[in-house]
Amino acid sequence: MSLSDPAYIGFFAVVFVLFYLLPGGTARLVLLLAASLAFYCNLAGVYVWVLLFVATTAYVGGLLLQQRVGKGSRLVFVAALLVILAPLILFKYLGFLCDAVGITLPESIALLALPVGLSFFTFAATGYLIDVNLELLEAERNPLRLALFVTFFPLVTAGPIERGGRLLPQLDLALPLASERALAGLQLIFIGLVLKVLFADTLAAPVATVFGDPESSPPLEKFVAVVFFAFDLYADFAGYSLIAIGCAKMLGIEVQPNFRQPFLSPTIPEFWRTWHMSLSFWVRDYLFLPLRAHWRRAGHKGMIGATLLSFTILGVWHGAGWQFVFYGLAFGVLAVLSLYTIRYRDRAYAALGVPQPIVRIIRAIITFIVFALVLVLFRVSYLNDALLFYRDILSIDMLNNLWVTIKSGLFHYGEPLDMPVVSAYWADWFLIAAIVAGDILVRNGYTLAKCPVSIQAIAYNVGLALIIYQWMSSSVAPPFLYYKF
Amino acid sequence: MSAADEAASPAVERSRLREWGRLVGVLLLILSPLLLAGVVLEGLAWHIGETMPVSVISTWQDGAADRIWRGGDGHSFLTYKLARVADLKPEIIALGPSRANAFKGDGFAPYTFFNAGLTAWTFDQYRRFLELITRDGYAPRALVFNMDYWMLSSGFDHYWVDRFDEKPATHVSDLLRVVAQLREDPLRLWRNLPRADHVHGLYAVLTGEGFRADGSPADKPGTPDPALPAGDETGVGTPPVVLADHIAAEQVANFEQFATLAKAKHVALIGIQLPYYEKILNGLNGNPQAGIWREFESTEWHRRFADSGVIFFDFADMPAYRDKPEYFLDSLDPDARVVSHITQQVMADPRVRALLPKAGMP
Numbered sequence: 001m002s003l004s005d006p007a008y009i010g011f012f013a014v015v016f017v018l019f020y021l022l023p024g025g026t027a028r029l030v031l032l033l034a035a036s037l038a039f040y041c042n043l044a045g046v047y048v049w050v051l052l053f054v055a056t057t058a059y060v061g062g063l064l065l066q067q068r069v070g071k072g073s074r075l076v077f078v079a080a081l082l083v084i085l086a087p088l089i090l091f092k093y094l095g096f097l098c099d100a101v102g103i104t105l106p107e108s109i110a111l112l113a114l115p116v117g118l119s120f121f122t123f124a125a126t127g128y129l130i131d132v133n134l135e136l137l138e139a140e141r142n143p144l145r146l147a148l149f150v151t152f153f154p155l156v157t158a159g160p161i162e163r164g165g166r167l168l169p170q171l172d173l174a175l176p177l178a179s180e181r182a183l184a185g186l187q188l189i190f191i192g193l194v195l196k197v198l199f200a201d202t203l204a205a206p207v208a209t210v211f212g213d214p215e216s217s218p219p220l221e222k223f224v225a226v227v228f229f230a231f232d233l234y235a236d237f238a239g240y241s242l243i244a245i246g247c248a249k250m251l252g253i254e255v256q257p258n259f260r261q262p263f264l265s266p267t268i269p270e271f272w273r274t275w276h277m278s279l280s281f282w283v284r285d286y287l288f289l290p291l292r293a294h295w296r297r298a299g300h301k302g303m304i305g306a307t308l309l310s311f312t313i314l315g316v317w318h319g320a321g322w323q324f325v326f327y328g329l330a331f332g333v334l335a336v337l338s339l340y341t342i343r344y345r346d347r348a349y350a351a352l353g354v355p356q357p358i359v360r361i362i363r364a365i366i367t368f369i370v371f372a373l374v375l376v377l378f379r380v381s382y383l384n385d386a387l388l389f390y391r392d393i394l395s396i397d398m399l400n401n402l403w404v405t406i407k408s409g410l411f412h413y414g415e416p417l418d419m420p421v422v423s424a425y426w427a428d429w430f431l432i433a434a435i436v437a438g439d440i441l442v443r444n445g446y447t448l449a450k451c452p453v454s455i456q457a458i459a460y461n462v463g464l465a466l467i468i469y470q471w472m473s474s475s476v477a478p479p480f481l482y483y484k485f
Numbered sequence: 486m487s488a489a490d491e492a493a494s495p496a497v498e499r500s501r502l503r504e505w506g507r508l509v510g511v512l513l514l515i516l517s518p519l520l521l522a523g524v525v526l527e528g529l530a531w532h533i534g535e536t537m538p539v540s541v542i543s544t545w546q547d548g549a550a551d552r553i554w555r556g557g558d559g560h561s562f563l564t565y566k567l568a569r570v571a572d573l574k575p576e577i578i579a580l581g582p583s584r585a586n587a588f589k590g591d592g593f594a595p596y597t598f599f600n601a602g603l604t605a606w607t608f609d610q611y612r613r614f615l616e617l618i619t620r621d622g623y624a625p626r627a628l629v630f631n632m633d634y635w636m637l638s639s640g641f642d643h644y645w646v647d648r649f650d651e652k653p654a655t656h657v658s659d660l661l662r663v664v665a666q667l668r669e670d671p672l673r674l675w676r677n678l679p680r681a682d683h684v685h686g687l688y689a690v691l692t693g694e695g696f697r698a699d700g701s702p703a704d705k706p707g708t709p710d711p712a713l714p715a716g717d718e719t720g721v722g723t724p725p726v727v728l729a730d731h732i733a734a735e736q737v738a739n740f741e742q743f744a745t746l747a748k749a750k751h752v753a754l755i756g757i758q759l760p761y762y763e764k765i766l767n768g769l770n771g772n773p774q775a776g777i778w779r780e781f782e783s784t785e786w787h788r789r790f791a792d793s794g795v796i797f798f799d800f801a802d803m804p805a806y807r808d809k810p811e812y813f814l815d816s817l818d819p820d821a822r823v824v825s826h827i828t829q830q831v832m833a834d835p836r837v838r839a840l841l842p843k844a845g846m847p
Binding site: 020178179182453457460473 | 497500501504505507508511512515516518519522657660661664
């Protein structure tokens with residue numbers, strides 16, 4: 001049962017109604033906790049123990065840190081961090097680390113499946129411990145509230161990675177039903193479903209075809225798949241995030257946004273301030289800023305070191321494998337390059353007399369292409385596959401493919417297209433255009449909520465009809481891409 | 486006033502109800518076009534009978550003799566035919582693949598009859614069918630079934646395993662077929678909608694073809710194409726006309742189990758190998774790879790069938806029809822005239838008369 005399944009919508013509807021039938025406080029807390037554990041059990045079965053272990057560690061660790069006594073507090077903090085990170089290391093990184101140093105793990109450990117959402121709820125709980133340690137947050141004394149903070153069902157599988165200081169105060173759960181808030185939450189859920197069910201799941205098909213067999217795809221198909229994948233991932237994860245945020249909102253809980261029109265970003269650092277914001281801000285606050293402060297005397301070298309290390313860890317957060325190391329490192333290098341060259345690029349654009357709006361468009365396109373190319377590392381299973389993509393996309397055959405496509409598409413002559421993905425999925429470009437257009441409208445303040453009611457009604461009816469049709473047509477809904485983290 | 490008292494106060498309660506009312510009201514208002522479309526779609530799908538449960542279809546078909554049904558995915562008609570058998574409790578049932586389609590009730594009068602053709606392809610499925618219809622104590626007097634040589638070839642089952650589907654179709658899959666039709670060719674559905682008075686099921690509404698109340702397929706509009714048997718792609722070696730050196734022991738075991746169950750339920754078994762068009766016969770006769778065909782035709786095996794309690798009739802090669810394409814729907818399916826002729830011969834046979842003494846009486 002993922003957040004885009006009709007079963008989940010039914011499950012949430014029941015929780016929503018029961019939630020507002022109960023009096024605020026403990027009864028609602030117990031309901032949400034039970035629903036969260038049931039939801040996680042449904043997805044991960046016995047791995048619910050991992051979730052409970054992390055929640056318990058966060059609770060006990062927080063209380064111990066609160067009673068800090070002199071030198072012992074540092075030890076408690078390090079011990080709590082090690083214990084809370086232990087499942088993440090065991091399930092996600094141990095195999096990779098042992099492999100890297102040539103140790104063979106017993107099969108019983110090597111074949112352990114990754115509990116869904118492990119990286120997300122571990123980071124949420126870790127952030128809480130760090131906040132308590134830094135005395136930015138009082139340790140939560142109510143175990144139910146802390147347990148709900150870690151296990152809250154809309155967020156447990158793929159975030160947004162919430163902060164204790166933001167979420168815990170909202171867990172009084174005393175707000176009465178407000179139809180305005182509920183409708184606003186429903187609107188977010190609707191947009192999230194449109195993004196996931198109509199956009200992401202459609203774009204996923206050509207992506208799977210090319211990435212599934214990269215050897216047999218011509219260069220242009222690889223490039224198309226790379227572009228499609230960037231939008232597929234965006235629609236998938238932003239869709240998920242909106243459903244999660246919408247569900248929380250309906251229950252009276254405000255959750256931080258996770259995306260803010262990232263493909264309109266003019267630079268890589270700006271891109272990471274709008275893409276998977278809850279993770280990038282987590283890394284910024286708990287890793288980059290402390291590292292930068294620590295290395296402040298090293299000047300530029302300290303800055304560069306903190307950036308590279310933070311991005312590498314951000315990359316490795318996504319998965320254990322060299323492709324994720326390079327994925328993070330590549331963004332680190334690009335961010336550093338961007339920071340140190342922006343002045344010169346600005347001067348160059350000014351010297352050429354390029355108007356600012358055009359500069360923004362050019363920068364957004366370049367940022368997107370760079371992001372999409374790095375994203376190949378995120379999608380492939382092996383580093384060699386990524387190299388295959390880069391070799392083909394940067395080859396002269398790519399231009400040749402492009403010319404053949406233009407000839408047969410625009411002039412209707414020349415050799416027939418031997419690129420099934422390019423020819424079969426041409427309509428998917430309209431989805432991409434719709435995503436970009438939607439982001440431009442939202443960036444300029446034209447949200448669905450501000451449209452006339454008649455336009456909204458048409459959008460809801462048509463969108464829902466298409467979603468229901470899609471639900472009915474596919475026996476199994478494709479899971480969210482970020483569920484594997 | 487405490488927080489609990491405040492929460493329970495009439496004003497708070499009124500406000501809460503107002504919020505619920507507003508939420509539900511706004512949702513209903515905004516989504517009313519979609520809800521209306523859903524209701525219309527459900528109504529349309531029900532009107533054409535695509536979403537009707539087979540038990541309702543069966544009761545509806547009992548209402549008049551000319552009522553025809555064919556819906557579903559076109560892959561399995563088992564649940565529909567089981568529902569009809571449960572309703573009608575016929576004395577004689579014809580069972581088999583499409584070759585059994587042409588059996589009609591007239592030939593078996595005065596016994597009540599149901600054609601369960603296009604339902605079962607293998608002996609294992611025959612046995613299961615018999616198990617299913619006899620669960621509640623009912624049993625037909627006789628089961629007339631297709632008995633072709635290929636049913637005894639090794640591995641024959643795997644060609645048909647997914648066509649014997651005991652699970653009823655889901656409402657969603659039924660509804661999706663109607664949606665797909667509306668998307669692809671709504672005008673065709675609109676033009677044929679008047680048929681829905683006496684024809685149910687999407688396929689039947691669109692084509693006029695389907696199963697009559699006695700389970701036999703309604704004649705196709707227009708005459709069959711005489712060129713079809715010669716030109717169709719069915720040939721020796723292609724399923725179901727598979728070849729083998731010998732009859733397979735595991736299929737014989739399946740056959741024996743089926744015969745044993747029939748005996749236990751006191752159901753007489755009448756196995757018939759219907760005629761093949763000459764293209765098939767020529768391909769089988771003298772074919773060194775068709776050892777199974779020769780074994781099946783041998784007196785030794787016919788005796789074995791008899792020993793198992795099956796009254797077997799071999800009409801595979803009927804000189805009167807073998808080279809006349811106008812008597813075949815395709816190379817394997819003789820038409821109703823041929824099967825009517827065969828039914829007369831079967832019912833006149835002394836072995837059958839001993840079981841069904843009223844056969845042929847007015």
